[in-house]
Amino acid sequence: MHIRANFDRCTGCRLCQFACAERACSGYNPRHSLLRIQNSTEHLYNFPIVCNHCLNAYCQNVCPARAISRDEQTGAVVIDENRCISCGLCAQYCPLGVIIRHPESDKYAKCDLCGGHPLCVQACPTGALEIAYTGGDHA
Amino acid sequence: MPNAYQGTLLHIDLSGQEVQHLPVPQWLRETFVGGKGFGAKLLYDLLPAGTAPLDPATPLMFFPGPLTGTKAPSIRACAVTKSPLTGLFLDSYFGGEFGQEIKYAGYDGLIITGRAPQPVYLYIADTTVEIRPAASLWGQDALEANANIKRECEDPSLKIVTIGQAGEKRVPFALLSCEFNRQAGRGGAGAVMGAKNLKAVAVRGEQLVKVADPEGFTKAVAQAHTELEGSDDIQVLRQTGTASAVEFANEAGLFPANNFQDSSFAKADRLGDKGQSKHLWLGNIACLGCPIYCSKIGAIRHGKYAGTISDTVEYESAGLLGANLGISDIRAVTHLTRLCDVFGLDSMSAGGAIGFAMEAAEKGIIDAPDGIDLTFGNVEAAEYLIRGMALQENELGRLLSQGVRRAAVALGGDSEAFAQHTKGLETPAWGPRGALGTGLAFMTADRGGCHQRGLPAPIEITHDEYNGKPVDPRATEGKAAMVMEMQDFSAGTDALVKCDFATAGIAIETYAAMLSTATGVERDASFLTDLGARIWNQIRLFNLREGLDPSDDRLPKRFFRDPVPSGPQQGQHFTTEQTAAMLEEYYALRGWDASGVPTSTTLDTLSLGTLPRFVLNS
Numbered sequence: 001m002h003i004r005a006n007f008d009r010c011t012g013c014r015l016c017q018f019a020c021a022e023r024a025c026s027g028y029n030p031r032h033s034l035l036r037i038q039n040s041t042e043h044l045y046n047f048p049i050v051c052n053h054c055l056n057a058y059c060q061n062v063c064p065a066r067a068i069s070r071d072e073q074t075g076a077v078v079i080d081e082n083r084c085i086s087c088g089l090c091a092q093y094c095p096l097g098v099i100i101r102h103p104e105s106d107k108y109a110k111c112d113l114c115g116g117h118p119l120c121v122q123a124c125p126t127g128a129l130e131i132a133y134t135g136g137d138h139a
Numbered sequence: 140m141p142n143a144y145q146g147t148l149l150h151i152d153l154s155g156q157e158v159q160h161l162p163v164p165q166w167l168r169e170t171f172v173g174g175k176g177f178g179a180k181l182l183y184d185l186l187p188a189g190t191a192p193l194d195p196a197t198p199l200m201f202f203p204g205p206l207t208g209t210k211a212p213s214i215r216a217c218a219v220t221k222s223p224l225t226g227l228f229l230d231s232y233f234g235g236e237f238g239q240e241i242k243y244a245g246y247d248g249l250i251i252t253g254r255a256p257q258p259v260y261l262y263i264a265d266t267t268v269e270i271r272p273a274a275s276l277w278g279q280d281a282l283e284a285n286a287n288i289k290r291e292c293e294d295p296s297l298k299i300v301t302i303g304q305a306g307e308k309r310v311p312f313a314l315l316s317c318e319f320n321r322q323a324g325r326g327g328a329g330a331v332m333g334a335k336n337l338k339a340v341a342v343r344g345e346q347l348v349k350v351a352d353p354e355g356f357t358k359a360v361a362q363a364h365t366e367l368e369g370s371d372d373i374q375v376l377r378q379t380g381t382a383s384a385v386e387f388a389n390e391a392g393l394f395p396a397n398n399f400q401d402s403s404f405a406k407a408d409r410l411g412d413k414g415q416s417k418h419l420w421l422g423n424i425a426c427l428g429c430p431i432y433c434s435k436i437g438a439i440r441h442g443k444y445a446g447t448i449s450d451t452v453e454y455e456s457a458g459l460l461g462a463n464l465g466i467s468d469i470r471a472v473t474h475l476t477r478l479c480d481v482f483g484l485d486s487m488s489a490g491g492a493i494g495f496a497m498e499a500a501e502k503g504i505i506d507a508p509d510g511i512d513l514t515f516g517n518v519e520a521a522e523y524l525i526r527g528m529a530l531q532e533n534e535l536g537r538l539l540s541q542g543v544r545r546a547a548v549a550l551g552g553d554s555e556a557f558a559q560h561t562k563g564l565e566t567p568a569w570g571p572r573g574a575l576g577t578g579l580a581f582m583t584a585d586r587g588g589c590h591q592r593g594l595p596a597p598i599e600i601t602h603d604e605y606n607g608k609p610v611d612p613r614a615t616e617g618k619a620a621m622v623m624e625m626q627d628f629s630a631g632t633d634a635l636v637k638c639d640f641a642t643a644g645i646a647i648e649t650y651a652a653m654l655s656t657a658t659g660v661e662r663d664a665s666f667l668t669d670l671g672a673r674i675w676n677q678i679r680l681f682n683l684r685e686g687l688d689p690s691d692d693r694l695p696k697r698f699f700r701d702p703v704p705s706g707p708q709q710g711q712h713f714t715t716e717q718t719a720a721m722l723e724e725y726y727a728l729r730g731w732d733a734s735g736v737p738t739s740t741t742l743d744t745l746s747l748g749t750l751p752r753f754v755l756n757s
Contacts, residue, residue, distance in 0.1 A: 011432040013425035018210035027141075027347025028209045029243045030427070031296070042282075042319040042448045043424050044436050103347060125430040126423070 001074055001133050003035075003111075003118055005048040010128035012037055012046035016120035023119055024109055025102065032103055034111045035120060036096075048128055050120075051098045051111035053077045059090035059099060059110065076113040084108050141349035143205040143657035144168060149246045150755055151261060151268065153335055154195055154253030158268045159755065163247050170750060172654075172670060173204035174636035175230050177248055178219030179677040182228060184753040185250070188684055192223035192327070193309055193334035195254035201241060201300070201340070204635040208242035208348040209356070211653045212363050213429045213641035216241065217633070218300075222326040223311040223334075224488070224542050225563040225587045226685060228678045231314075231328050232591075234426035234638060235321035240298035243344025250755070251335065260288060260339040265346065273338040277307060280481040281316035288341050299341045303483025305529040306333035310540045312488035312565075313529075316480065320434065320450035321426070324485040326564065326586055351659030359652035363645045364430060370644035373431055377423075378412075380433040381454035381640075385411030388458070388569065391600040392708035393577075395463045395570045397515045398494035399559050399697055402570040403706035406467035410457040414469040419449050426638070433640055444474040452476055455590075458568025459490025464497060465515030475521055482529030491565030492539040493524045495546060498557050504550055508535055559695045561588030562687070572698050573708035574599040576610070576618035579721045582692045583622065585630075585678045591639060593625025615717050619724035624668075631671030673745040676729075676737050680747070689735030692722060 017033035025032045036049040053070075057077045060068040067083035068090060070076070079090070079099075084107040091099040091108055099110040111118075121129045150159040171180045178200060185198045203216040216238020222229035241249060244265050251261075258273040276284045281303035289295050298318060306313035306329030313329030314322045332338075350356040367373050375383055388394040389407035396404040408414060419439065425432035435451040452461075452473050460479070461472040479486040497520070499505045500513040507513035513520045527536015538546050543565055547558035559566040564587025571577035576595035584592040598605055598621075599612035605621055632642065632650055647664040655662045683689075694713060702712040726733060730741030742748045 008422065011423045011425040011434075013429050013432060014427050015210070015430060018428060021347070022210065022353075025347055026353070027349040029344070029347050031243065031343075031345060032347060042436075044421070044438070044448055046424065103345060126432070 001113065001116070001131055002053050003050045003113070003121060004130050004132040005050055006128050006130070007045060007047045009126045010037065010046040010048050011126055012039060012043055013125065015123045015125060016048065016129055019119040019123035023114065025104065032100060034100060034109060035098055049096050049098060050129070051077070052096065053111075053113070058093045058095070062089045062093045064089065071112065074113045074116045076111065078112040079108055079110055081105065081107045081109075140351055140659055142351045142659050143209055143348060145242055145245045145247050145346065145348070147246050148248045148250060149263070149268065150250040150252070151270070152253045153251065153255040153259065153270065153337060156270055160266070161755065164751070164753070166751060167753060169660075170673065170746060172634035173207075173247065174202050174217055174634045175219070175630055176634035176670060176674050177202045178217060178230050179228070179674045179681070180750075181250065181753055182219055182221065183677060183681045183684075185252075185755065186221060189686075190221070192221040192226065192331055195335065196252065197221050197331060199251045199328065199331045199335060201238070201249040202636070203238040203242050203247065205658055206635050206653055208239040209350060209657060210428060211360055211657070212367060212645070213426070213431060213638040215426060215636050215638055217636050218315055218323045218328045220328050220331045221685065222586065223309070223330045224327045227562060227586060227682045227687060229326035229328060229586055230633070231323035231325050232633070232636065233315065233317040233321050233323040234429070235298075235318045236427040237298040237300050237317040237321075237342065238636070239427050240342040240344055242348050243346050244342050245344060245346045249340065251337065251340075254334065255336040258336050258338055260337065260341060262292065263340065263342045265344055276338045278304065280304060281483045282319065282481055284339055285316065285318065288339055292341065294343065297341045297343050299339050301339040302329040302332050303481055303529065305483040306330055307338070308529075308531045309333050310484065310528060310531075311542055312485040313483050314485050316483060320436075320480075322480060324487060325589070327485070329483050350657040352656040355656035356653065359649060359656050363649050363653060366646055366649060367430060367641065367644035372643035373640070376433045376640050376643070377431050379416075380435055380451035382412040382415050382435070382451055382457065384454040385457050386413075387597070388454070390707070391596075392573060392703065392706040393569050393571070393596055393600065395458055395566075395568050397465050398463060398498040398557060399566065399570050399695075400498070400701070401705060402572060402703045402708050404462035404467070407462060409467045409469055410452070410461040410472060415452060418469050419452075419473060424450070429638065429641075431640060439470050439473060442470060444470050447474060447477055449473045449477065455568045456486040456490070459487050459494070460521070463490050463494045463568065464521055466518055466521065468518065471518040475518070475525060478522065478525045478529075482525065484525065484529050487567060488542060488565040489525055489528060491559055492528065492543055492546065493521050495543045495558055496524060496535065496539055499550060499554055504552055504554050505535070508533060556696050556700060559697065561694060562691050564588045566695060569594065569596050570703070571596070571694070572703050572713065573711035574612045575615055575713070575717060575721065576612070576621055578694050578698065578713055578718065579618050579622045579725060580625070582694055582718065582722065583626070583725060585675065585682065592629050593622050595621055595625065613711075615720045618721050619728050623725060623728050626675055627668045627671030629671065630674040631667035631669070634670055634674065669745070673747060676741060676745055676747055679731070679737055683736060692735060694718065
C-alpha cells in the first residue's frame with residue numbers, strides 16, 4: 001500500500017500534518033510531521049508530498065547503520081529508531097524532504113504508514129490523501 | 140505537565156534595539172487566557188495613558204491563544220494596539236498560519252514598542268531575534284515584500300506579516316498582511332507598524348505545542364469536528380464562504396447601496412456566490428487546522444484584469460467596494476479588493492471612504508478631480524481614490540485616507556449627514572435600518588461600528604428564535620440582553636482565539652472542553668462568558684481613559700434621518716427614542732451607570748479592581 005496525494009483536493013489545512021506530528025512527536029507543529037504541503041501561486045495550489053516508499057529507496061541504500069528496512073506487511077520503508085545513529089544521511093538523500101529529525105529523541109523519523117492505518121489519511125477532510133494498493137512489490 | 144502555553148512573551152523595543160523574553164504570569168493566564176484577553180489587559184497596562192496611536196511608545200502586539208497551533212479546529216490569532224482611526228482599543232483578527240508560527244517559535248505573544256531609526260524587519264527563529272535592515276523593502280507592496288524576505292532568507296516556509304505602502308505612509312486604516320489572502324484589516328494596525336519603521340515580522344519555529352490531557356483533548360476536538368460537520372451554516376460557508384450572504388442580505392434589505400442611501404442592489408447576484416463561482420473560483424483553501432475551507436481560490440481569466448489571483452471576495456468587500464459604490468462587475472470588485480490588499484488598505488474602510496466621496500460629489504460638496512468621473516458605478520474613479528489614499532498621490536485621496544469622520548469634519552457643511560461611521564470606524568456592509576438589535580451592536584461595539592462583536596441581523600431578519608423566543612426585528616425589547624450575550628461570547632472565545640465562522644458549529648461547551656484539556660485547568664461555558672464580560676469591561680475602561688465620550692455610542696445620522704427608500708425595509712429608520720431605550724437597558728445590564736461608565740461594583744465582581752499591573756521589566 002501507499003498514500004496517494006490528490007493536489008486538486010488539498011486545501012492546505014494541514015490537518016494531516018497535525019495528526020502525523022501528534023503521533024511522531026506527541027505535540028503539534030507541521031514542521032515536525034512526516035509529510036509536507038508545498039504551496040505555490042499564492043496558495044492557489046497545495047501539493048501534499050508523502051513518502052513514496054520507493055522501490056529503490058535511496059534512504060535505505062545510504063544508511064550506514066542498516067537502520068532502514070522494508071516492512072513486509074505494509075510495504076513501508078521504515079526506520080528502526082534503536083539502530084539509527086542520527087547521522088542524517090537518509091534525510092540528506094531523500095529527494096522529497098520527508099525524513100525529519102525527531103525534536104526530542106534526536107533520531108531520524110519517516111513515514112511508516114502508521115502500521116497500515118495512516119492517520120494523515122483519516123484526518124484529511126477532503127480526500128486529498130487516500131490509501132492506494134498497487135500490488136506487486138508494493139503489496 | 141505540558142500545557143498549551145509556551146510560557147513566554149517576546150518584547151522587542153525597536154528604539155533601544157533590545158529584546159526581552161518575559162514569563163507569562165500565572166494570574167494573566169487565569170484571568171485573561173490569551174488572544175483578545177491578553178491584549179485587553181496588556182494594552183491598558185503598557186500604553187502610557189493618552190499616548191497617540193502613532194507614538195513610538197504605543198505597543199503593537201500579536202497574540203495567539205492557548206489553542207492556537209494545536210489541532211483544535213479553526214483557531215487563529217489577533218493584533219492589538221491603539222487604533223489611529225478611532226483612538227480606541229483595536230483588536231484585529233487574522234487566519235492563515237502566522238499566529239500559529241508565533242507559538243511554534245516558543246511564544247504566547249509578541250510585544251513591539253519603540254521606533255527604529257531606519258526601516259527594519261524582524262526575523263524571529265525560536266530564540267534568535269534579529270532586527271534587520273529593510274530599506275530595500277520600503278516602498279514595496281505587501282506581497283512583494285513578503286516574497287523578497289523569503290528570498291533573502293532563503294526560506295519559503297517563513298510566515299510573515301507585512302505592511303504595504305499605506306502602512307508606511309501611516310494611513311489610519313492601513314492593514315496588516317498576514318501571508319496571502321489573510322489580513323488583519325480593520326482599524327489601522329498597519330499604520331502603527333509603519334510608524335515604527337517596521338516593514339515586516341518574519342517568524343519560523345521548531346517548538347512543539349503540547350497539551351495537558353492528550354486523550355481528553357482528542358475527544359474534545361473530535362466533538363468540535365462533529366459539530367462542524369453537523370451544522371448547516373458551516374456547510375454553506377464550506378460551499379461559498381461569505382459570498383452567499385450577499386443575496387441573503389440583499390433580499391432582507393440590509394445590503395448597502397450607494398453609500399447606504401439604499402438597502403438593496405438590483406445586481407447583487409453578480410457580486411455573490413453565483414457571480415463569483417462563474418467568473419473566479421477554481422478550488423478551496425483553508426487556514427491552518429481548519430476543516431471548513433471557506434476560501435474559494437481562483438483567478439480572473441478574461442478581460443482587463445486577467446491573471447489576478449483571487450480568494451473569495453468576501454461579503455464585506457463585495458458590499459462596500461461593490462454595491463456601496465454602485466459597481467456590479469465582480470471582476471472589477473475583485474481588482475479593487477486586490478489593490479487594497481497589496482497596497483495595504485482595509486477594503487471596508489476604503490469602500491466606505493469612496494462611497495462617501497461619490498455621494499459628496501453627487502451633492503456638489505466636492506468637485507471631481509480633473510479627468511475623473513466621480514459617480515457611483517465608476518470603477519476608474521474607485522481605483523483613482525484607492526491609489527490616492529494608499530500612495531498619498533492626490534489631494535482627495537489624502538483627505539479620504541483620514542477616514543470618513545475626519546473627512547466630513549474637513550469638508551464641513553452637511554457632509555456629516557452621510558459620513559457612515561461609528562466612533563470613526565466605517566460602517567460594515569450591514570445597513571441596520573429594520574433590524575434594531577444590529578444597530579445596538581454597532582453602537583456598542585468596543586472598536587467602533589463593527590459587525591464582529593455580535594451580529595443579530597440574520598436572527599432578527601428571519602424572525603428566528605433566540606433563547607427560545609422568536610425575535611421581532613423592529614422591537615427594542617430584549618435586544619440589549621441579546622447583544623450583550625453575543626458580545627460576551629465573542630470576547631470570551633476571542634481569548635482562544637476562535638474563527639467567527641466556526642462558532643456557527645462549535646458549541647461554547649466544546650470550546651471550554653478543548654481549553655480545559657489543552658491547559659489542564661477545568662473550565663466550563665460560564666467561565667468563557669464571564670471572561671468575555673471581564674474583557675469587555677477592561678476595554679471599556681481603556682476606551683474611557685483614552686477619551687471615549689459615551690455619547691458617541693450612537694449610529695450614523697443617515698440611519699435616523701433617511702428612511703430606506705425601497706425594498707423590503709422601505710420606510711425603515713431608527714428613532715432617537717429607540718436607540719436611547721436600547722442603550723439605557725444595555726448600560727443597566729452591563730452594570731454601567733447611566734452615562735456608560737462601569738460601576739465599582741461591576742469591576743469588583745469581575746476582579747478588575749484588584750488585579751496586578753503587567754509591567755515590562757527593564
